[in-house]
Structure formats: structure tokens, C-alpha cells
Amino acid sequence: MKYIFVTGGVVSSLGKGLAASSLGTLLEHRGLKVIMQKFDPYLNIDPGTMNPYEHGEVYVLDDGAETDLDLGHYERFTHTNLSKLNNLTSGQVYSTVLEKERAGKYQGSTVQVIPHVTNEIKARVHEVAEKMGGDVIITEIGGTVGDIEGLPFLEAIRQFGHEVGHGNVLYIHTTLVPYIKAAGELKTKPTQQSIAKLREIGIGPHIILCRTEMPLDADVRHKISLFCNVPIEAVIEVRDVKHSIYEVPLKLHEERLDDMVCKFLELPTPQPDLTSWRKFVQRVIHPTHHARIGVVGKYIELQDAYKSIYEALTHAGAANDCKVDIVRIDAESIEKAGPDLYLNGLQGILIPGGFGDRGTEGKIAAARYARENCIPFFGVCLGMQIAVIEYARNVCGLTGASSLEFDKGTPHPVISLMEEQKKVINLGGTMRLGTWVTDLLAGSKAYDLYQSATITERHRHRYEFNSDYKETLESNGLVISGTSPNGELAEIVEIPTHPFFVACQFHPEFLSKPNHPHPIFHGFVKAAMNHHGTPPPTC
Numbered sequence: 436m437k438y439i440f441v442t443g444g445v446v447s448s449l450g451k452g453l454a455a456s457s458l459g460t461l462l463e464h465r466g467l468k469v470i471m472q473k474f475d476p477y478l479n480i481d482p483g484t485m486n487p488y489e490h491g492e493v494y495v496l497d498d499g500a501e502t503d504l505d506l507g508h509y510e511r512f513t514h515t516n517l518s519k520l521n522n523l524t525s526g527q528v529y530s531t532v533l534e535k536e537r538a539g540k541y542q543g544s545t546v547q548v549i550p551h552v553t554n555e556i557k558a559r560v561h562e563v564a565e566k567m568g569g570d571v572i573i574t575e576i577g578g579t580v581g582d583i584e585g586l587p588f589l590e591a592i593r594q595f596g597h598e599v600g601h602g603n604v605l606y607i608h609t610t611l612v613p614y615i616k617a618a619g620e621l622k623t624k625p626t627q628q629s630i631a632k633l634r635e636i637g638i639g640p641h642i643i644l645c646r647t648e649m650p651l652d653a654d655v656r657h658k659i660s661l662f663c664n665v666p667i668e669a670v671i672e673v674r675d676v677k678h679s680i681y682e683v684p685l686k687l688h689e690e691r692l693d694d695m696v697c698k699f700l701e702l703p704t705p706q707p708d709l710t711s712w713r714k715f716v717q718r719v720i721h722p723t724h725h726a727r728i729g730v731v732g733k734y735i736e737l738q739d740a741y742k743s744i745y746e747a748l749t750h751a752g753a754a755n756d757c758k759v760d761i762v763r764i765d766a767e768s769i770e771k772a773g774p775d776l777y778l779n780g781l782q783g784i785l786i787p788g789g790f791g792d793r794g795t796e797g798k799i800a801a802a803r804y805a806r807e808n809c810i811p812f813f814g815v816c817l818g819m820q821i822a823v824i825e826y827a828r829n830v831c832g833l834t835g836a837s838s839l840e841f842d843k844g845t846p847h848p849v850i851s852l853m854e855e856q857k858k859v860i861n862l863g864g865t866m867r868l869g870t871w872v873t874d875l876l877a878g879s880k881a882y883d884l885y886q887s888a889t890i891t892e893r894h895r896h897r898y899e900f901n902s903d904y905k906e907t908l909e910s911n912g913l914v915i916s917g918t919s920p921n922g923e924l925a926e927i928v929e930i931p932t933h934p935f936f937v938a939c940q941f942h943p944e945f946l947s948k949p950n951h952p953h954p955i956f957h958g959f960v961k962a963a964m965n966h967h968g969t970p971p972p973t974c
């Protein structure tokens with residue numbers, strides 16, 4: 436097993452996760468089995484309780500772990516099989532250490548950051564290596580070098596490198612090489628200082644990934660090589676990609692990153708065959724068709740809040756040879772100005788997951804607009820709950836129908852709290868999480884999309900369709916096309932008379948990959964592409 440640690444310096448948001456994932460892609464294409472993991476130095480046990488404004492999307496794994504969104508990149512860029520083991524936070528480390536202390540496991544010693552916290556961090560790398568097997572583990576350390584809270588992680592990976600020895604461990608540091616317009620120059624000083632900071636801890640990176648807007652010329656490369664003590668080939672340019680994040684592995688390959696890594700770690704492997712990846716990128720960049728799809732949410736201004744949804748739309752677009760123009764619509768604006776202003780002319784409307792009542796009336800108006808105007812509609816998690824509320828109110832005549840999440844006093848709680856959720860006190864890690872099986876109704880749209888009678892999908896919700904209203908909604912035309920195997924929970928609803936109106940309680944966006952678009956996203960984008968504004972007569 437070989438170990439690669441990826442750190443970041445100068446500023447955050449450098450795309451460390453993407454760089455790490457892209458290296459994973461390249462190594463996989465060279466035939467290696469790659470494992471990816473992320474260390475996050477914050478004190479939350481996991482990001483599950485964090486606001487999207489703080490942290491962006493919470494990415495859910497098969498085993499129900501609520502993790503950092505970088506794990507989404509890992510799953511999309513590689514075939515690594517992730518579980519709760521693959522995302523370690525300071526919160527988890529400290530809580531384990533403190534539990535052990537209370538249990539007397541340290542046999543009277545003073546419990547300290549070094550060695551107890553650092554040992555716990557190192558143990559996780561070993562545990563992942565042992566349990567998952569493979570050729571290479573790529574571990575990304577969240578945060579920026581110089582952050583106080585990141586120190587135990589950096590010390591732990593330093594010790595780890597010392598223990599496994601030269602040739603088995605590789606340190607990659609990602610930095611920013613800013614372009615100063617007034618001087619017309621790229622500046623290497625921030626990189627030098629960030630490497631100096633890493634050296635203080637005892638880590639001398641072997642490879643430096645330089646984020647830059649401009650090409651790194653020979654002079655700049657030479658300077659970084661000399662002052663940061665790496666061979667010139669180890670100064671890797673990571674220029675902002677023009678069109679798509681999926682270009683990053685191709686760019687890194689042009690810079691010979693994978694060659695360097697394999698040489699250093701003594702992994703004799705052939706050049707990667709990137710043909711199918713290149714084809715996918717070409718389909719993303721130069722599609723024949725277009726579709727304008729509106730995403731109606733409440734964190735719309737935030738790039739990262741619906742990351743997997745946007746990626747899944749891109750994958751489905753590529754499979755349909757279609758560029759998806761995503762129009763981000765703030766649900767509260769719809770509440771103020773009505774849906775027509777924002778939704779008119781769209782070829783598809785998607786309502787993603789969410790929590791709390793802000794913007795819900797705007798989302799309900801959007802679902803109604805899609806239903807009444809025959810615009811392809813896709814509801815995800817909260818989006819399904821919204822679709823059910825809208826149908827209950829405006830088709831079944833259940834005035835005031837709502838979810839108990841937003842309106843405790845609603846006369847018609849068509850979305851209510853799941854039985855097992857009623858006793859839950861703590862908020863962290865207590866939702867219905869992870870993979871659950873859904874049975875599909877033969878002859879339904881869902882069945883047609885999946886071409887299967889049973890599916891498994893990832894969940895993250897507390898509330899659900901209230902089965903007391905099943906009959907009313909069904910007799911008014913709503914079809915429950917996916918249920919839990921015992922038939923009790925509604926997992927997918929659809930309107931058969933509509934060209935495409937599908938909503939699911941789970942999060943299909945977490946299972947979409949570049950060359951394997953998710954079937955519902957695939958069908959939705961296809962329907963949007965074919966929607967030209969004239970409602971079909973059946974609708």
C-alpha cells in the first residue's frame with residue numbers, strides 16, 4: 436500500500452478535492468486500485484448538522500454517513516467504495532479519545548494532542564488501508580496550512596510518512612500562484628511561504644500543484660522548484676479549466692502528474708487509456724442540443740449547496756448529447772413576484788432537497804406551474820414532499836395541506852414525521868439515512884426509467900408521505916410508483932398524464948457518475964430537451 440497526502444496552502448477553495456480526485460482518476464486508469472479519504476479539522480462530528488451556507492452540500496454515503504462534499508467528487512471521479520471510515524473530523528477524533536480516557540484505556544497517562552490525538556488519526560489511515568485493501572490511498576487534509584486546528588492532522592501525517600518510509604509516501608501541496616495585473620506577473624511568494632509553513636512542521640512536499648489563471652512559464656517553474664526544493668517536473672500547473680471540472684484529470688495528465696507519482700512511489704504501470712473520459716468531456720463541452728432547466732431552491736446563490744444535483748444534470752446532459760443550462764431560481768423570489776416571471780420558458784423544473792420552511796410556498800408555486808403547464812418536473816426529497824403538498828391542495832382540494840415540518844397546525848399533514856423519528860432528541864446523524872430498497876410499480880414511469888423492479892437509493896430525511904392520505908391522492912390521479920418493500924413508505928410519486936412529473940423521497944443525485952448518468956436524471960433531461968413549450972394534448 437502506498438500513501439499520498441494532499442494539503443493546501445495560501446487560500447481555501449483551491450480545488451484540492453478536485454485535484455485529489457483527478458489524481459485518483461488517473462491512477463485508476465493506470466490500473467491501480469485507489470482509495471480516497473478526507474480529513475476535516477473542524478470539531479463537528481460530521482457536517483450533517485451544518486448549514487449549507489457554512490459547508491455546502493452534505494454528501495450521503497451508502498452506509499448513511501453524512502460527509503463532506505469532496506467525497507462526492509471522490510465517488511464521481513473514481514470507483515472507490517466509500518463509507519463512514521473515509522471522512523474523519525477532529526470532532527470524531529476527540530470524541531474517541533475522550534471516550535477512551537473515560538474508559539481508563541490510557542492507563543493513567545496524561546492525555547495529549549501528541550501522541551493520543553495524532554495516534555488516533557494515524558490509526559484511521561491504517562484502518563482504512565486494512566479494511567479496504569488496494570494499491571494507493573489518497574488522503575486529503577481539509578483546511579489551509581497555517582490553520583491552528585489543522586496542526587494535529589499535519590503532525591500525524593508527518594509521523595505517518597516517517598513510519599512507512601521513503602518511497603511509500605508522497606506529499607502533494609496545492610497552492611495559489613496569483614497573477615498581479617498591475618505588474619503583469621505571476622507571484623511565487625505565497626507558494627514559498629506556504630511551503631515554508633509546511634516545512635516548519637517537518638513536511639517537505641514532493642509535488643506542488645499550482646493553481647493559476649495564467650500559464651506557468653519556465654522562469655516561474657524554476658523559481659518555485661529552487662525555492663521550494665522540488666524538481667522542476669514536480670511543479671505542476673493547474674490552470675483554471677474553461678468548460679468543465681472533468682477536464683482536470685486530462686490537464687494533470689498533460690503535466691505528467693501521474694507519471695511522477697508512479698515513478699516516485701515505485702508503481703510500474705502503463706500510461707492511462709483516457710479515451711472514454713475524453714469522449715465524456717467532449718460531450719460535455721460540445722453538445723448538439725440544449726435544455727434550460729430551472730433549479731428552485733433556497734441556497735441558490737451558493738455554488739456548492741446543490742453540487743451533486745448540478746453534476747447529475749451535467750452527466751445526464753452528456754448522455755443525451757445536450758447542454759443543460761441551469762437556471763438557479765430563488766424560491767423566495769417566486770413568492771414575491773409569482774412563478775411566471777421566473778419559470779416561463781423553462782424546459783424543465785427541478786426542486787432539490789432542503790430543510791425548514793423558508794421559500795416553501797415559492798417551491799409549491801413552482802411545482803404547480805410545472806404541473807399545470809406540462810413542464811417536465813423532477814422533485815428530490817423535499818422536492819417530492821412539495822409536489823405532494825401541491826397536489827393535495829390544488830388537485831384534491833385539501834386546503835391548507837402542508838408538512839408538519841413547516842406547519843405544526845396544518846389541518847392536512849400530508850407530509851408527517853416518521854414513526855421512528857418521533858422519539859429522536861439529538862439532531863446529528865438521526866435522520867433516515869443511507870441506502871434503502873424501493874420496489875417499483877410495473878408499468879410506471881419509474882419502472883420504465885430504471886428498467887427494474889427493485890432499486891436501492893440513498894436517503895436523508897425525517898419526514899415522509901403520510902399514508903392516511905394515500906387513498907385521497909391516488910383517487911385523484913397521483914401514482915405512488917415506488918414504495919419501501921413492506922409497502923408502507925411512499926418513495927416515488929408521479930403523474931401519468933403529465934409528460935414527465937416524477938418526484939422521489941431519496942437522493943438520486945448521489946449515485947450519478949460521469950459515464951453512468953442516473954436513470955431519473957437521464958429521463959428528466961431527455962424530457963426537458965424535447966419540451967418545446969407546447970403542452971401535449973394528454974396533459
Ligand code: GLN
Nearest residue numbers: 788789816817896897898
Ligand atoms: N426536510 C425534509 C425532511 O427532513 C426533506 C429532507 C431533504 O430534502 N433532504 O424530511
